[in-house]
Amino acid sequence: MSDPISRLDQFRADAPGAPINSAAEARRRGDQIRRRTRAAVTAGVAAVAAVVAGPVIFLSTGLGDRGIDPAPATSDSAVASSPSASDLTRANLPTEDDLVADDPYPAWTQEQTYDGEGTNAYNDCLTESLGDAGAQATFRRDFVAKPGEEMADAAGTLNAVVAEFDSPDEAEKVSVDLSDAAISCPGVKGAELAGTLPVEGGVISSGSIDVVTYQPDDPDMNAVWETATAVVAADDRVLVMTRKRGVQDYVSPTTLQTSAVNAAYRMVGATPPRAPSTDPTATGPPTEDVLGDANLVAADELPALDRFESALGWNGYTPTPDVPTLACQKEWLSSLGATAKVATDYRWDTDRAMVGQVHVAVLEFADEDAAGAAYNEVMEWMEVCPANKLGVDPTVTSLPIDVSDDLDAGPKRAARSQATYPGLDGGDSTWFETELVAEYETRLVLVGYGELAGPCPPSTGDKNDPCYQPDQPDSWPDRILAIEKAAVTAGISDLR
Template sequence: MSDPISRLDQFRADAPGAPMSSAAEVRRRGDQIRRRTRAVVTAGTAAVAAIVAGPIIFLSSGLGDQGIDPAPAPNADSIAASTGQSAYASPSDLTRANLPTEDDLVADDPYPAWVQEQTYDGEGSDTYNECLRDSLADSGAATTFRRDFVAKPGEEMADAAGTLKAVVAEFDSADEAEKVSIDLSDAAISCSGVDGAELAGTLPVEGDVISNGSIDVVTYPSDDPDMNAAWEVATAVVSAEDRVLVMTRKRGVQDYVQPTTLQTSAVNAAHRMVGTTPPSDPSTDPSTDPSATGAPTEQQLGDANLVAAGELPALDRFESALGWNRYTPTPDVPTLACQKEWLSTLGAAAKVTADYRWDTDSAMVGQVHVAVLEFPNVNEAGAAYNEVMEWMEVCPANKLGVDPTVTSLPRDVSADLDAGPKRAARSQATYPGQGGNDSIWFETELVAEYDTRLVLVGYGELAGPCPPSTGDKEDPCYQPDQPDSWPGRILAIEKAAVTAGISDLR
């Protein structure tokens, strides 16, 4: 069984998305695809010049960035080698401007933003996806371009973020592009080219320019004995009109980490591929303009919605030189031990999180995890509240690295918080500590709802086999010399977290 201390050598992966579907469901979607027409003519030569601006790199294979100086007209062999296009095919209007940019990509917390590393005319000289054995050119693509991304170098967690690579291709017809995309999805699901690959999940990708799309994630063991993780390869394949997008995210993960979704990034990249502006771009999305719809201004979450370490009451059972210390965990630690799924499955429009720990000289003995989630409307917030309540009631088995047991079912505590939430519920659970001894994590879990927002608080103290304190003199765990301050700490932490979480709504 895992505990929060041993989980500190893992990786985080909580990006926007939806629950993964089965591989069979994704295949069935191949029979239900819809065609849609392009909304905007593909960007022209001026856009190409804007995208190309930057360092010019040449590869010995001739597949790297091309120079911008005028050059002699290429012959048939050079066209085929550099672009994967037949010299006798009709001209293609696919350009580098149809590749995604860093602004189109979602960087999941706590990883830094993606930045461009290199752009290729063609598919590049190296393998960009271990699961796809045939090149797009071999599949009939007339023109291809590729762009590689890395997490911003020098930033915290950049080395653990992995890589992201995008390839766009144009085919002779929409039917051909659709067929190729389905074949690529099947190849990604089976990943026959990698020994030991196992399907971790699939996810459909849909949008108003997309004809067919899916994300297929596989994991396989690393041959590096020092790597405390497996490799994960997430492949997003999208067809739109006569074009196909392939995005590949590779990183190291533990088996309980939620698979990469890539969903929002793939939708944005699909729009870019057909020459339209991605829907997440606020400059063209009328839903972000209150005057266009009459809707209220969308609330923006930030650090002001997160309780500060200095506002948390001291864990007086243990001395600590630091007190409560906010930290960025290297694993994706669940906010609540009883979470069935990662919080991204709740469908929030925005989310901020914070993690705090109380350390002695030898171990972490206290932890507070807070998440504030903003939803598009009160109905979706209410549905998410009910879902979290169900997690807290049944505490289902999960793959998030925790094996908890419910010790106290949720009860209404909205009147105790003095923060005005519409409703709030608290439960308690336990899960084993480290070392195989009697140590136990005693966790209190809270969900509070206010208008379109939820605040989740998971507060755990290490004790065992008895709880941190009890005021019942008849309880076998009662200790006269032990202050009964645990209930007060619980309430103070919950009040502080909820007050900060909804501070801008009151």
């Protein structure tokens, strides 16, 4: 197994590009939390972003014997809270609308709710119950990925436990102890720290997310277990949110950032600042009415790929879950913190193979500052091409250049880059992809347009270029611009 610490560059905090704690800093964080003064409870909006991990493929038939047991059907009254004057209730637990479903997984849905901490262990790293730690009252809710949806079996499980203590000081002390236990994970042999992230803002007094990985008992499971634990203190209450799943070494550590903040609001009886989209992979109407099909370019608005004949022309399709909008995309787009998203995908097929692809995503943000920060993050992806969700290593062939004046829609700013990656046949075939990000007010439009050629690009008008092909039309540059114009025009049509 590779060193999980080497994956920390993909585990991000609130602001795009924000650094995370090193492993050494993580191990000192318990002392830092003890010295941290509690923030005043406010109704301010927490600026948070969910980092998404890539898909997990299991070669075995299940997750092994260490899988979390399903909650018994009669468990609603199985473990009652100790008698107290606490006013904590089930209403202080998060709902599925408060949870972020990471790309490419489906939305979370409620499975079971308990009065108390339940009848089975909810976190492999925590060996002491909250009741033993002095909680006056506890409640727990379990979630699973929406059954029957694609990737549901790989999403793992998620649960939230809330507890009330005698005082804010007691809640703070317990949260520090829980966070320390999450880092060291004494309940599991051989656990390794994979990431740690502070959680602050809004109603939160203090909080952290700690992720560990460990080997499964099942030798046929071609992945490791990952347990992510979010511990949040708010006033005299503590939230423990846990996600457990199987992951392969190349998958980024999970984060519960936005979900934990929203759950903290529920815990203190407040309404979360906004409900996140429950399906960030959706290509149809979003959960909010800000975006819709009118913001997506239609197939008949795209110029023909005239180098190849096609009986269908540009044809809409649903790509496999691991295909991003941009080949140089470091994270799934939900990591950018958009409040709404719509996307569409087209392909150009000959009678032998797919030779063209168009991927478009339109993202709406809470304000122009958030949109600008997301634009800068995408620009960084395009400049260094750091990740490869396609399973290949794209190579940047043209750094981002300003093309805002070339787009009739008039975005605030727009940049285009180019990258290449090998075709699937293992020969000289190469995908030549043009990537665009355009910003207009509170919105981003992303366009990834790829053509299969190779080893030379689809066309060149330079007769001195070794790749010059006089028998090929030099229409590639015009085709790129036409696709970008059509996509951006549709994407911001309701803002102009």
